Amino acid sequence: FLQFGLALLFIPMMLFSCKKPIPKDLNQENLIPKPVSLTATGSSFEWTKNTQINIQTGKEEVREIAAYLADFIAPSTGFKTEIKELKKPLGSRGISLIINENQKDLGEEGYNLIIESKKITLEAFKPEGIFRGVQTIRQLLPAKIESDSLQKGPWLIASGTIMDYPQYGYRGAMLDVVRHFFGIEDVKQYIDYLAAYKMNVLHLHLSDDQGWRIEIKSWPKLTEIGGKTQVGGGKGGYYTQEEYQEIVQYAKERYITIIPEIDMPGHTNAALASYAELNADNKACELYTGTRVGFSTLATDKEITYQFVDDVIRELAAITPGEYIHIGGDESHVTKKKDYIKFVNRVQKIVQSHGKKMMGWADVAAASLDESSVAQFWQTKPENAVKAVKQNVKVIMSPASLAYMDMQYDSLCPLGLHWAGFVPVDKAYNWTLESIVEGIAKKDILGIEAPLWTETVETMDDIEFLVFPRLPGYAELGWSPVENHSWDEYKFRLGMQQERFEFMNINYYKSELIPWQ
Numbered sequence: 001f002l003q004f005g006l007a008l009l010f011i012p013m014m015l016f017s018c019k020k021p022i023p024k025d026l027n028q029e030n031l032i033p034k035p036v037s038l039t040a041t042g043s044s045f046e047w048t049k050n051t052q053i054n055i056q057t058g059k060e061e062v063r064e065i066a067a068y069l070a071d072f073i074a075p076s077t078g079f080k081t082e083i084k085e086l087k088k089p090l091g092s093r094g095i096s097l098i099i100n101e102n103q104k105d106l107g108e109e110g111y112n113l114i115i116e117s118k119k120i121t122l123e124a125f126k127p128e129g130i131f132r133g134v135q136t137i138r139q140l141l142p143a144k145i146e147s148d149s150l151q152k153g154p155w156l157i158a159s160g161t162i163m164d165y166p167q168y169g170y171r172g173a174m175l176d177v178v179r180h181f182f183g184i185e186d187v188k189q190y191i192d193y194l195a196a197y198k199m200n201v202l203h204l205h206l207s208d209d210q211g212w213r214i215e216i217k218s219w220p221k222l223t224e225i226g227g228k229t230q231v232g233g234g235k236g237g238y239y240t241q242e243e244y245q246e247i248v249q250y251a252k253e254r255y256i257t258i259i260p261e262i263d264m265p266g267h268t269n270a271a272l273a274s275y276a277e278l279n280a281d282n283k284a285c286e287l288y289t290g291t292r293v294g295f296s297t298l299a300t301d302k303e304i305t306y307q308f309v310d311d312v313i314r315e316l317a318a319i320t321p322g323e324y325i326h327i328g329g330d331e332s333h334v335t336k337k338k339d340y341i342k343f344v345n346r347v348q349k350i351v352q353s354h355g356k357k358m359m360g361w362a363d364v365a366a367a368s369l370d371e372s373s374v375a376q377f378w379q380t381k382p383e384n385a386v387k388a389v390k391q392n393v394k395v396i397m398s399p400a401s402l403a404y405m406d407m408q409y410d411s412l413c414p415l416g417l418h419w420a421g422f423v424p425v426d427k428a429y430n431w432t433l434e435s436i437v438e439g440i441a442k443k444d445i446l447g448i449e450a451p452l453w454t455e456t457v458e459t460m461d462d463i464e465f466l467v468f469p470r471l472p473g474y475a476e477l478g479w480s481p482v483e484n485h486s487w488d489e490y491k492f493r494l495g496m497q498q499e500r501f502e503f504m505n506i507n508y509y510k511s512e513l514i515p516w517q
């Protein structure tokens, strides 16, 4: 009788506790990048099969973001989330994605997120802000939300409010698709990694000594010959203009801008091997599959060279909606200085004539830069970046010794180079954009970019090993206010990302510096 009585007591209690899982605490969540401000209110919202996403009528872009969110949670939850267009989406249930003029102060990418036990309200001035806020919702869901197979709930989101916006408008990564070629599926995967950490730029390094990776219809041999190989002699590859546009579109749907780079006048062996007339001696050189730098140059005093540059930039500008075209300009060691300056000045005009702004590695500051141009600081010595700022040009911070994801973590690291030193995960995080170069202040800086050169990188697994876990740190340096950065606190948040990395099938480097969960 006693057993029966206890059972009577416990069964309803168990049922009750199944219905009401223990609330999560928003303060204990491990968001990267860390939001500007956050207040916990001690209960949870549960995403169930009946949860709907509400949007305002006529907001087509927001509908697409709602569909992205619904698609994202579908494989792991099994839910078919309904998207409802309401005149007043501030209903009492579900998740409302709202464009609101009143959020203007939070800027293009800022958002306000209010999580209550019965509803979630995500408000922003622009769809960009809604998309960034959706990434916050994503990180507040249990890590298994990242799985592509069905998982068990409950799908709780801790309640409270988050007000958030980025410090810098440019938060990017670069992928070198020349030294080793990566197809569009890999590039899309890379874009998804950037999106998850609220990054908004992917710089694609599309030409170099070892290859030419973008179809140029007026100069077809660039890809027919120049696209045929890569470091180590593999088969290389290239994107047709249609494929490139597919990448641009995929990135756009994630509020990421593609910045294409055609590196010149140095780093041009692949072009020089494809067209004899681009060489000073009119002889095509051999294709190159090694890893040396600084040995090639376009013939800067031939008119055909500028015809070539104009055609390439024109075709590229026509399929690139972003405002920048990157012209490289680094390590032109065999171009005479006066020729280099003349070349960059002329190319800057060509870029502008096609309605774009010029971006270049900071070496371009030797030339006369227009204030609309942008210099990317990469060298271990900052003189060139300082020279750019003196010309009122804005800079992107990519210091090799801190932000190069192709630098080895340590001397035992099986992949990567170390010409700028080792970059362990703490070193990668422990710096600020505005205090790294004397004479360059926050007002001179557009943001951060973490490049990945691929001399030693052959597969997506290799990419992931060098990118994770450093990338989330770069995202935080660009997004979160300086007073929110602390390695001692960040490393625990990063450790908590482990379960997410596992569900995402990321081949991350298990650095001993991080207290993995």
Ligand code: TNX
Pocket (backbone or CB within 6 Å): 293, 330, 331, 361, 378, 404, 406, 417, 453, 454, 455
């Ligand atoms: C220098 S960084 C280069 C690249 C190499 C890289 C390797 C820069 C602007 N140029 O050509 O791939 O080092 O880390």
